[in-house]
Amino acid sequence: MDSVAAEKPMCSAKGCRADAEWVLAWNNPKVHTPERRKTWLACEEHREHLSKFLGVRGFLKDVVPLAEWHSDSPA
Numbered sequence: 110m111d112s113v114a115a116e117k118p119m120c121s122a123k124g125c126r127a128d129a130e131w132v133l134a135w136n137n138p139k140v141h142t143p144e145r146r147k148t149w150l151a152c153e154e155h156r157e158h159l160s161k162f163l164g165v166r167g168f169l170k171d172v173v174p175l176a177e178w179h180s181d182s183p184a
């Protein structure tokens with residue numbers, strides 16, 4: 110998933126169809142330029158799981174509540 114602009118944001122966790130509550134911004138330095146941000150969406154339940162998945166790889170940059178992500182234009 111590349112965008113959080115979907116009409117009804119849904120959790121990115123496999124098999125989960127819950128409404129997203131969080132935006133996880135990440136970057137894989139091997140394939141992305143440093144300023145590039147990929148985003149995953151997470152429900153409350155999967156926020157920690159997905160954060161850890163990205164965190165252990167050193168990819169995770171930011172975890173932002175979905176509401177704030179929308180009001181805040183990403184740099």
Ligand SMILES: [Zn+2]
Nearest residue numbers: 120125152155
């Ligand atoms: Zn979920």
